[in-house]
Amino acid sequence: MPEAINHNKTVKKLALVVIAMFGFGFALVPLYDVFCDITGLNGKTNDTAASYNASGIDESRTVTVQFITRNAKGIPWQFSPVINSIDVHPGEIKFVKFYAKNKAQYNIVGQAVPSVSPGLAANYFNKIECFCFTNQPLKAGEEIEMGLQFYVDQDLPSEINTLTLSYTLYDISENAS
Amino acid sequence: MTTNIIEQESHEEHHDDHKMTGIKRWLYTTNHKDIGTLYLWFAFIMFLTGGAFAMIIRAELFQPGLQLIEPDFFNQLTTVHGLIMVFGAIMPAFTGFANWMLPMMVGAPDMALPRMNNWSFWILPFAFAILLSSFFMESGAPNFGWTFYAPLSTTYSNGSTAFFVFAVHIMGISSIMGAINIVVTIMNMRAPGMTYMKMPLFVWTFFITAYLLIAVMPVLAGVVTMLLTDTYFGTNFFNAAGGGDPVMFQHIFWFFGHPEVYIMILPAFGIVSTIIPAFARKRLFGYSSMVYATASIAILSFIVWAHHMFTTGMPLFGELFFMYCTMLIAVPTGVKVFNWVATMWRGSISFETPMLFSIAFVILFTIGGFSGLMLAMTPVDFQYHDTYFVVAHFHYVLVTGSLFSIFAGTYYWLPKWTGHMYHVGLSKWHFWCSLISVNLLFFPMHFLGLAGMPRRIPDYALQFADFNQWVSIGGFAFGLSQFIFLAVIIKCIKGGEKAPAKPWDGADGLEWTVASPAPYHTFTTPPSQEDIDGKYKDDH
Numbered sequence: 001m002p003e004a005i006n007h008n009k010t011v012k013k014l015a016l017v018v019i020a021m022f023g024f025g026f027a028l029v030p031l032y033d034v035f036c037d038i039t040g041l042n043g044k045t046n047d048t049a050a051s052y053n054a055s056g057i058d059e060s061r062t063v064t065v066q067f068i069t070r071n072a073k074g075i076p077w078q079f080s081p082v083i084n085s086i087d088v089h090p091g092e093i094k095f096v097k098f099y100a101k102n103k104a105q106y107n108i109v110g111q112a113v114p115s116v117s118p119g120l121a122a123n124y125f126n127k128i129e130c131f132c133f134t135n136q137p138l139k140a141g142e143e144i145e146m147g148l149q150f151y152v153d154q155d156l157p158s159e160i161n162t163l164t165l166s167y168t169l170y171d172i173s174e175n176a177s
Numbered sequence: 178m179t180t181n182i183i184e185q186e187s188h189e190e191h192h193d194d195h196k197m198t199g200i201k202r203w204l205y206t207t208n209h210k211d212i213g214t215l216y217l218w219f220a221f222i223m224f225l226t227g228g229a230f231a232m233i234i235r236a237e238l239f240q241p242g243l244q245l246i247e248p249d250f251f252n253q254l255t256t257v258h259g260l261i262m263v264f265g266a267i268m269p270a271f272t273g274f275a276n277w278m279l280p281m282m283v284g285a286p287d288m289a290l291p292r293m294n295n296w297s298f299w300i301l302p303f304a305f306a307i308l309l310s311s312f313f314m315e316s317g318a319p320n321f322g323w324t325f326y327a328p329l330s331t332t333y334s335n336g337s338t339a340f341f342v343f344a345v346h347i348m349g350i351s352s353i354m355g356a357i358n359i360v361v362t363i364m365n366m367r368a369p370g371m372t373y374m375k376m377p378l379f380v381w382t383f384f385i386t387a388y389l390l391i392a393v394m395p396v397l398a399g400v401v402t403m404l405l406t407d408t409y410f411g412t413n414f415f416n417a418a419g420g421g422d423p424v425m426f427q428h429i430f431w432f433f434g435h436p437e438v439y440i441m442i443l444p445a446f447g448i449v450s451t452i453i454p455a456f457a458r459k460r461l462f463g464y465s466s467m468v469y470a471t472a473s474i475a476i477l478s479f480i481v482w483a484h485h486m487f488t489t490g491m492p493l494f495g496e497l498f499f500m501y502c503t504m505l506i507a508v509p510t511g512v513k514v515f516n517w518v519a520t521m522w523r524g525s526i527s528f529e530t531p532m533l534f535s536i537a538f539v540i541l542f543t544i545g546g547f548s549g550l551m552l553a554m555t556p557v558d559f560q561y562h563d564t565y566f567v568v569a570h571f572h573y574v575l576v577t578g579s580l581f582s583i584f585a586g587t588y589y590w591l592p593k594w595t596g597h598m599y600h601v602g603l604s605k606w607h608f609w610c611s612l613i614s615v616n617l618l619f620f621p622m623h624f625l626g627l628a629g630m631p632r633r634i635p636d637y638a639l640q641f642a643d644f645n646q647w648v649s650i651g652g653f654a655f656g657l658s659q660f661i662f663l664a665v666i667i668k669c670i671k672g673g674e675k676a677p678a679k680p681w682d683g684a685d686g687l688e689w690t691v692a693s694p695a696p697y698h699t700f701t702t703p704p705s706q707e708d709i710d711g712k713y714k715d716d717h
Contacts, residue, residue, distance in 0.1 A: 010365060011361055014361070017392065025395060025433075026403075028425075042424055047420070111419075168417065170417065170418030175411060
């Protein structure tokens, strides 16, 4: 038996694979984001303001956009859309409002996280202005109306007639302070 | 061959003085047979521990309503039961087989890296001590399921996440070291004349399994690290409020998790592929197709992970892609089942206990495979997801699959390990009690799942009461049956009919060319080409 001559070489190679795969696990995080951006997987929408670049309004088509809100565990806010749904033509800019009130006896910083369903429509839903781009500090008992300005892209696949925009509200006071 | 045995025995005497005594022998040992024994005993102790948790779960589920335990403790039991059975029982048992048998099967004197081998075993008890100690803490043990989905394990964790993460890190390091050792041993230590395609299929399956471990255990280490920093250091990998994505956790976890499933079944294929030819007295049908089937299952396992997540709202093309890839795995698996049946076809079969367990494996694993195919279909998976149908499926492949192969392998090599034949009558009792009770335990779960009973729930609707009672009775019977197994093993170690070097006339392989019990040191001189080629040389 040729004693231990090749072992170190083989072990080093395998150890490299181990390290590379550990790195790959972390590389999956940005890869996943890129993948979701391209495919619109998971209904992730843009998290910075989009500029309006549609080539006019397609009046022949009407899309219903529904708004729903929910509170994550442990945030005592009243949080709801002012209107529950709106009909838009692709390319048309609309402005809607959401209402929030801090019902607690202390100050809370909230953060709304949007998601669009069906997921494939997320890439065609453009937010020009959204309260979700920043966090919302509310003093105890304070209430606020928050704006969302958006348009639906004309390239929205024709089989999609209804979009649901869902906001989940989180308490991020700990991280924000 | 006879001269070989005598030679080995003289070596044994020569080396005897190196062996330490008492506890030090086991703590400091670098001998692959000692370490294999340690792994197997450790796995058995963990199997009984995880089994005890399952007994409490089944006692609670004996009747609808909450009788014995709090729901939170129930969740802790299901979580730790899963973790222990996967990482503490099945995987170490297979590593034990690898340690004991691989060097002997490839004609090597020991594993390639004996000191690392000692390490990879001895860190394991610490990992499970950390995990189990969390039961005695104020916060309790992990209660978020063995799949530890974020945010259950981060935002809503009961405080056990750190213990869980460190335990998994240690288990992962242990598995990676063990896997590196297996690969190096097989690549560098094969006896001269043993080409890759002359290796027993057992060696092939462990070779491929070790590669899977090396590829995915680091990903598991990565994902638990992210979990740790999310929970305690304010990162936002999986925290939606901070821009992270909890669904991404599932993607990364199952990227590890699906290959992990094959890590737990491929070695079982290897064991069964060794035993069936021995008792059918025919050479394994389609050896090379078995090798390629194993390799293709391993490769496919990297591109099917999202079939665990059909209900997360994937786009249609994603669902279709993962559905078809998953179904594709049925092809190489079908090749294997076909080959086992073809090996038995027109063989002179005798039904020794290892063969009984192997035949039960082929039939019951196939049932588990079929329910897996049903789960692979996206539309029906929406109904089956997170029900007892899933529980039935993975217990069929892991208990009647992996565990039965471990029983089969233990009976098959027990004469080689101990030098004694096991008590045949008791072993058959073990087989028949296990076979009947395991089906009573898991088969009705299919119906419960189809009727809509959710998994991981301590209480259930009244209409599920009858089936659950049967299942619990099956569970208790299966648990008790394992004490017969313990009795057989202890009896066999203590004494019994003296086993010859090769107790099975149809068996093939280098391990049978050394004496029984296998001397402390084997193959200090490489085996002859004749022994390597084995008895079926002319058939090739």
